[in-house]
Amino acid sequence: MTDAVAQLLGDRSTPAGVDRLRRLFEAVRDFDRFTADNDPYGEHDFGRFELFGEALYWKIDYYDRACGGASPDATNPDVTCRILTIMRVRDY
Numbered sequence: 744m745t746d747a748v749a750q751l752l753g754d755r756s757t758p759a760g761v762d763r764l765r766r767l768f769e770a771v772r773d774f775d776r777f778t779a780d781n782d783p784y785g786e787h788d789f790g791r792f793e794l795f796g797e798a799l800y801w802k803i804d805y806y807d808r809a810c811g812g813a814s815p816d817a818t819n820p821d822v823t824c825r826i827l828t829i830m831r832v833r834d835y
Contacts, residue, residue: 744829751795751831763795770794771801771829791832798832 744767749755752763774790781789788803805817806824814823 745831745834747831747834748799748829751797767794767829770799771827774801799829800832800835801827801829803827 748767752760752767754760755764770792771790774792776790776792777785777787781791788805790801792799792801804826805814806812806826807814808822808824810824810826817823
């Protein structure tokens, strides 16, 4: 997540901060509003949602295991490192 999203969560060492982190990851996990327009390749690797009064994007990128470039086969976990980024829409 970006620094701006981390600031939205507040202090993650407190119960309130942990709860906000849980809600953030649940929003990404439960995202199911994929359409032909926002998911043309059916990869389910990007979404936009509202939480904590902010519009947020999430994106999954697929890198090689060294995270030095694109994965040679994004479907193969033996050669792929998946990176989740969560950011505010207004910071894009």
